[in-house]
Amino acid sequence: MSIEQRIARGMTAAVCLWLAAVSGVFAQGAQPPIRIGSTLALTGPLAATSLVHKVVGEIYVEQLNKRGGLLGRQVEWIVKDDQSKPDLARTLYEQLITADKVDLLMGPYATGAILSAMGVAQRYNKVLVHHTFGIPSMAKYDMQFPAWSLGPEPATTVPTTVLDALAASPKPPKTIAIVTSKFPSVHFMSLGAREIAKKRGLNEVLFLEWDFGNLDYGPIAARIKDAKPDFLWVGAIGLEGNQVLEALNKIDYTPQEHFYMYPAPGPMSKSPLAKNAMSMTVFEEHAPFTSAPGAAEFIALYHERAAKAGIPDTSVEVQAAASYTAWQILEAGVRGAGSLDDKAIAAYLKKNRIDTIQGKLRFDGPSNYGDDLMRVKQVQNGRWVTVYPKEYAAPGATLAVQ
Amino acid sequence: MTFPSATLLAQSALSGVFIGSLYGLLGLGLGLTWGLLHVINLAHFAFAFLAAYLCYQLASVGGMDPLLTLAIIVPLFAALGVAVQWLLARFSVSPLNSLLATFGLAAIVEAGIQWVWTADFRKLESVYAGQKFRVGELFIPVPELMTLLAALALSFGIWAAMRYTNLGRALRALAEDAPVAAAFGINAKAHALVLAGVCGALAGIAGVCLALGFTLTPSQIYAWVGVVFAAVMLGGLGSALGPLAAGILIGVSEAVTMAFASPSWAPIVSFTLLILLLLLRPERS
Numbered sequence: 001m002s003i004e005q006r007i008a009r010g011m012t013a014a015v016c017l018w019l020a021a022v023s024g025v026f027a028q029g030a031q032p033p034i035r036i037g038s039t040l041a042l043t044g045p046l047a048a049t050s051l052v053h054k055v056v057g058e059i060y061v062e063q064l065n066k067r068g069g070l071l072g073r074q075v076e077w078i079v080k081d082d083q084s085k086p087d088l089a090r091t092l093y094e095q096l097i098t099a100d101k102v103d104l105l106m107g108p109y110a111t112g113a114i115l116s117a118m119g120v121a122q123r124y125n126k127v128l129v130h131h132t133f134g135i136p137s138m139a140k141y142d143m144q145f146p147a148w149s150l151g152p153e154p155a156t157t158v159p160t161t162v163l164d165a166l167a168a169s170p171k172p173p174k175t176i177a178i179v180t181s182k183f184p185s186v187h188f189m190s191l192g193a194r195e196i197a198k199k200r201g202l203n204e205v206l207f208l209e210w211d212f213g214n215l216d217y218g219p220i221a222a223r224i225k226d227a228k229p230d231f232l233w234v235g236a237i238g239l240e241g242n243q244v245l246e247a248l249n250k251i252d253y254t255p256q257e258h259f260y261m262y263p264a265p266g267p268m269s270k271s272p273l274a275k276n277a278m279s280m281t282v283f284e285e286h287a288p289f290t291s292a293p294g295a296a297e298f299i300a301l302y303h304e305r306a307a308k309a310g311i312p313d314t315s316v317e318v319q320a321a322a323s324y325t326a327w328q329i330l331e332a333g334v335r336g337a338g339s340l341d342d343k344a345i346a347a348y349l350k351k352n353r354i355d356t357i358q359g360k361l362r363f364d365g366p367s368n369y370g371d372d373l374m375r376v377k378q379v380q381n382g383r384w385v386t387v388y389p390k391e392y393a394a395p396g397a398t399l400a401v402q
Numbered sequence: 403m404t405f406p407s408a409t410l411l412a413q414s415a416l417s418g419v420f421i422g423s424l425y426g427l428l429g430l431g432l433g434l435t436w437g438l439l440h441v442i443n444l445a446h447f448a449f450a451f452l453a454a455y456l457c458y459q460l461a462s463v464g465g466m467d468p469l470l471t472l473a474i475i476v477p478l479f480a481a482l483g484v485a486v487q488w489l490l491a492r493f494s495v496s497p498l499n500s501l502l503a504t505f506g507l508a509a510i511v512e513a514g515i516q517w518v519w520t521a522d523f524r525k526l527e528s529v530y531a532g533q534k535f536r537v538g539e540l541f542i543p544v545p546e547l548m549t550l551l552a553a554l555a556l557s558f559g560i561w562a563a564m565r566y567t568n569l570g571r572a573l574r575a576l577a578e579d580a581p582v583a584a585a586f587g588i589n590a591k592a593h594a595l596v597l598a599g600v601c602g603a604l605a606g607i608a609g610v611c612l613a614l615g616f617t618l619t620p621s622q623i624y625a626w627v628g629v630v631f632a633a634v635m636l637g638g639l640g641s642a643l644g645p646l647a648a649g650i651l652i653g654v655s656e657a658v659t660m661a662f663a664s665p666s667w668a669p670i671v672s673f674t675l676l677i678l679l680l681l682l683r684p685e686r687s
Contacts, residue, residue, distance in 0.1 A: 043513065045621035047521030084621075182666055210665035213625050216653065218417025219660035226410045239523055239617050250534055250543040251413060267523050267617065310520045 033076040034069065034340065036061075036330070037102030039092045039117070041109055044084025048264075049319055050109045053131060054079065055305045056323035057106070059298065064327075070334050078102060086112035093120035103340045107131055107147075107326060111185045118144050127342045127349075129330045131322045134185025134262075139367040143346040145333075147326035148318070149282055149358050151372025152365050155192025158280060158374055159233075162193070162259055163200055165278075165376040165388035166231060171401045173230030173257055177206035179220060179244070180235025186261050190235030197233075205229050212237070221247035224255070232258040239264050245273040256402045265384060266313025274379045276400050281377040282358045283321030284386050286394040292357040298324055317384060325356040406661045409539040414661035415654050420546035422633075422653020423553040424611060426646030428626060429633040430557055431483075431604035437640020438577040439594050440497045441490055444627070445504040446605050448511035451623045453479055453609025455519055458526045458618060468528045468614055469548075475606040483602020484595050491591060508623060515620045524618045531614070545614040552607060553646050560600070561642035573597055577640055629669075632676045651675070 038057075041050040061077045069075050078100055082089035089108050096102045097120065105121055107114050107130025114130045115138060121128035122141045129145045136152050151157050166173055176197045180190035187209070197204060206227035208220060221244065224232060232255040234244050241260035248255060259278040260268065268274050283289045290296055299316050306314040316324075329349065334340065336348035350368070353360045362370035376388035378399060385394035406414075428450060435441045453475050460471040486507070495503055533544035564570035575583040576590050584590055612618070630645075633652055637644025652675065656668035 043516060043521070045521075045619070047516060047621075048523065048619065051521065208665055210660075211669060214665060214668075215625060215629070216417055216421040216657060216660070216668075218421070219414035219657045220665055222410050222413040222417065223406070223661065226407060239619070242523075242525075242617060247417075249532065250546075251541045252534070252536075264523055267525065310522075312520075312522050 033074040035102040037096030038106035039082035039108040041084035042081035046084040053323045060327035086116040089113035090116035148322040149373035152369035157372040159193035159196040176202045177229035178233045179208040183212040217247035225253040237262045280374040414657040418654035418657025422650035423550040425633045426649030427553040429645030431601035433634040442501040445507040448508035449605035450609040453606040454613040457613040479606030480599040480603040483598040487598030549611040557646040
């Protein structure tokens, strides 16, 4: 071997060693992303609302990574389709923890799937922040954190707020009809409304229950018309509220004051029959909600992304706001704890009030629920506006009565 | 329990007649393929919803009158019905397997609908939607009345065709004893394709009626299965008039139950009727 060949070999070996060393340094420096796992009902009956949560999650993770991620690491969101099936959600959360080995969990949509995920999170001692869990009394796990600020006893506090709003109106109701779906997260609220109305001396002229999935609202409408209540409480979820209104319209009856528990927000506000329909909210696209830090930017981004995703109603209201809040809680927990340790995150969240677009949330009450921040909103001129209490009302808006 | 007023009772019963006619219309195609072709076509519901979405698209986006969309939907769904029957016959799918195969097809159609129109609610705001007229104290909504008239016309039309035409007689003969019917020169495959086409068209018409009266969402496909199956079984497999009569019976009994008692009791009535029928007249199923 000539001297030149030896020099060439030596240089090649040196370059290889240098490359190996450099790549090793880079490998150590580029930390893997923090992986957050969740499921959403991307198909099945709950897919329409889940799409809202998907868009919001994507926006939040993108914003978070632009801010530098968490603990100096980028964040990756792994979302699986639970097909609107709570049993599948349970399996997928197991997979996320054991096979995908995610660092953190985010909750699914809706109550049934959240309950499933909660069981898995409990088994593996993982923190579970969730968006819109409807039955606080069933949230028994110590490290679950609700993003939907409906308080520990919404069956009492929500009807109280609604009836307070009506009592403060120019024409307080004297009679009430309560018609309700037997969908679990709605039914107990309607039973609560029944109790509160009774305590406040309202005369109950009708109480009806129907099974979720009912196809014929004609007879229900006929009974409402027959009862002629001053105030109609409709314990409806999703499209049921519109179906009741359409059935009432077919027999030429317009309810005086009318409230819907969890309506499909877009179809309800756009329906010409829904004039002055009331519901509850934790966030609407007007002051004072929009003055929360980050809210305006989120609203603008959501409008753009929701339209791109084919969501017909692109306004930010309860679902989108609760979803964004969930991510804010998780971020605050990790930053506060300074680690990915679930127990440390949970401890931080319990001890501190968290700034969110809904306001400051606390998790030190029963089942980790804090204050009931639900406000009364109403359809006015084809859009939802908050009308009660007045410090949260849209500028110039008051409760309109027929 | 307080006794409802005559108006409330009559308005509720009317509502039951209208919803029952839709049960009957959906059940008509299902019952004919089940009884005469021995195909339990769960995809019938998915086709009806696909037709409803097409009607929504053509009317809302294309600006067509919803009733005129029938000119496109009926031949299209007749062809779809023929294609499904051809496939089932090609692979000699048994009645039980047809249930599974068409359930899979329904799931595919549902996914397709969700892909195109998303899972969000779609409501056809047609000129007919708010129309109603008054007879005494009762209100009659026009879309529901159109559904009732369509169900009556189609049920009686098919009943007459089955009874008085050669095609109808041939189909009944095939359902009763296919080898003997074939011995008399009846082409079983061709007749089956014709009937499947008619049933596909019926799904299309039912879909237009759905679009006229209901807000659409893909998962609603399955909400109708139980009660329409009950109507078909009560009415008799392969019967043209039975599903409509049974549908109206179920609709009215449910509606009257809702007028007297809690609406949540209504499904108990229809399924009690079905159980009683199966117990007392098992040969009907």
